[in-house]
Amino acid sequence: MLSTAIKRAGYQVDEAADGNIAAEKIRKQPYQLVITDLRLPTLSGLEILKIQKETDATIPVLLMTAFGTIEEAVEAMKQGAFDFVPKPIDISHLLLLINRAVEQRRLMLENILLREEFQRAYGIPKIIGDSAAIQTVSQSIQRVAPTDATVLLTGESGTGKEVFSRAIHQLSPRRDKPFVTVNCAAIPHTLIENELFGHEKGSYTGAFSRKAGKFELADLGTIFLDEIGELHLSVQAKVLRVIEEQSFERIGGLETIRVATRVVAATNRNLQDLVAKKEFREDLFFRLSVFPIHIPPLRERISDVRLLAQFFVEKFSKDLHRQSLQLSPEAAGALEQYSWPGNVRELQNTIERAVILSDGKTIRPEDLNFAFQGRKRSEDFVHFLDLSGSLSDVSNRAACVAEKAKIKQVLDLSNWNKTQAAETLNVSYKTLLNKVKEYELE
Numbered sequence: 101m102l103s104t105a106i107k108r109a110g111y112q113v114d115e116a117a118d119g120n121i122a123a124e125k126i127r128k129q130p131y132q133l134v135i136t137d138l139r140l141p142t143l144s145g146l147e148i149l150k151i152q153k154e155t156d157a158t159i160p161v162l163l164m165t166a167f168g169t170i171e172e173a174v175e176a177m178k179q180g181a182f183d184f185v186p187k188p189i190d191i192s193h194l195l196l197l198i199n200r201a202v203e204q205r206r207l208m209l210e211n212i213l214l215r216e217e218f219q220r221a222y223g224i225p226k227i228i229g230d231s232a233a234i235q236t237v238s239q240s241i242q243r244v245a246p247t248d249a250t251v252l253l254t255g256e257s258g259t260g261k262e263v264f265s266r267a268i269h270q271l272s273p274r275r276d277k278p279f280v281t282v283n284c285a286a287i288p289h290t291l292i293e294n295e296l297f298g299h300e301k302g303s304y305t306g307a308f309s310r311k312a313g314k315f316e317l318a319d320l321g322t323i324f325l326d327e328i329g330e331l332h333l334s335v336q337a338k339v340l341r342v343i344e345e346q347s348f349e350r351i352g353g354l355e356t357i358r359v360a361t362r363v364v365a366a367t368n369r370n371l372q373d374l375v376a377k378k379e380f381r382e383d384l385f386f387r388l389s390v391f392p393i394h395i396p397p398l399r400e401r402i403s404d405v406r407l408l409a410q411f412f413v414e415k416f417s418k419d420l421h422r423q424s425l426q427l428s429p430e431a432a433g434a435l436e437q438y439s440w441p442g443n444v445r446e447l448q449n450t451i452e453r454a455v456i457l458s459d460g461k462t463i464r465p466e467d468l469n470f471a472f473q474g475r476k477r478s479e480d481f482v483h484f485l486d487l488s489g490s491l492s493d494v495s496n497r498a499a500c501v502a503e504k505a506k507i508k509q510v511l512d513l514s515n516w517n518k519t520q521a522a523e524t525l526n527v528s529y530k531t532l533l534n535k536v537k538e539y540e541l542e
């Protein structure tokens with residue numbers, strides 16, 4: 101009867117007479133959606149759900165539940181069921197759910213994370229970028245988000261680890277449940293266990309009442325363990341146990357608490373190094389590294405700089421009630437030249453300051469006032485420098501590299517107006533021409 105109704109609504113339907121047959125079909129072929137009863141001959145609906153999650157976690161599973169199986173249905177939701185429909189089935193309600201499930205997955209498989217309308221619909225903070233690097237990151241995020249897998253986000257400070265961790269939560273079936281952040285670096289190690297796991301009344305002097313920890317507060321939702329590299333060794337084993345067994349005891353408590361909290365962790369440290377230095381447990385490191393996602397630094401995705409800059413110019417013009425400001429091509433060029441040690445956050449701060457400083461309609465290079473003017477991308481040139489020969493040989497080589505970079509920058513900034521560039525560089529026009537030739541800049 102259901103199958104007829106669903107076919108009438110325009111879908112293709114395949115049927116399975118019992119759990120084993122269903123499992124076999126699921127493994128053989130990807131469907132867009134699986135609808136199953138909780139109680140089945142041979143395998144249960146929960147087992148079907150589990151098999152589907154192992155085969156392809158992006159395929160939604162809808163469960164049909166009879167009166168009295170509500171607890172199992174709740175359990176199924178915890179394990180990643182898309183939703184459940186109570187029996188007797190209301191066909192129009194079922195069709196609505198089917199439509200929503202299929203549509204959600206379709207969007208999930210496209211690269212929707214970077215699309216604005218989708219960010220709005222899902223309450224994802226703005227994520228900007230069109231570099232290949234950021235596309236790859238967003239695809240990984242989309243793939244892993246709907247599962248319960250533990251995710252480790254790595255990347256330098258300011259690359260967007262927190263933004264992406266929120267996106268994972270928002271793109272998961274947990275999106276209506278809590279998203280709880282714990283900054284492991286900000287909490288003294290004597291307090292972190294309490295913060296994460298809570299305590300029982302009277303467990304220590306001053307524990308006047310029972311307090312729930314962050315893992316409990318994030319039950320059914322997501323906990324974001326930021327700066328996990330700073331997590332004190334003394335609590336790492338307990339964190340590992342929650343990830344593996346979903347259970348722990350509060351401080352001073354005997355009762356084992358069970359939670360279904362999804363863990364997303366982030367760090368700008370190299371955890372492997374910390375493991376080698378015995379500052380981080382190897383078992384926790386392996387557990388966290390099941391699904392690692394690395395967010396490359398901004399200097400490795402220069403094509404995002406302009407987009408991000410434009411986005412921030414608009415944002416801060418609006419926030420600061422400025423007329424719509426333009427980024428001059430020279431300023432945009434200078435932004436692309438810079439090495440961005442502080443990544444997107446530094447770019448954001450730079451633009452905010454520039455919007456405040458600029459008095460006209462455009463942001464000029466001089467408004468940018470980089471915090472680390474000296475640290476252009478070429479600062480790393482010593483690594484490429486030939487260090488053979490005498491000290492003066494090396495100095496000469498270094499000077500040439502630096503001169504070439506400086507001359508190129510000034511020429512670019514002046515749109516190759518050589519008179520102007522010579523003036524800025526404080527050399528004669530002729531010297532500049534010689535240097536341009538010597539360094540093969542033209």
Ligand SMILES: Nc1ncnc2c1ncn2[C@@H]1O[C@H](COP(=O)(O)OP(=O)(O)OP(=O)(O)O)[C@@H](O)[C@H]1O
Pocket residue numbers: 225226227228229255256257258259260261262263264368408444445448
């Ligand atoms: N791709 C992006 N698009 C738009 N804004 C971004 C992007 N990446 C980062 N941001 C913004 O840059 C700032 C820094 O990002 P975020 O806090 O996520 O970085 P982080 O990796 O957690 O840094 P830290 O290690 O310093 O905590 C935030 O204000 C964030 O909104």
Ligand SMILES: [Mg+2]
Pocket residue numbers: 261262326
């Ligand atoms: Mg952060």
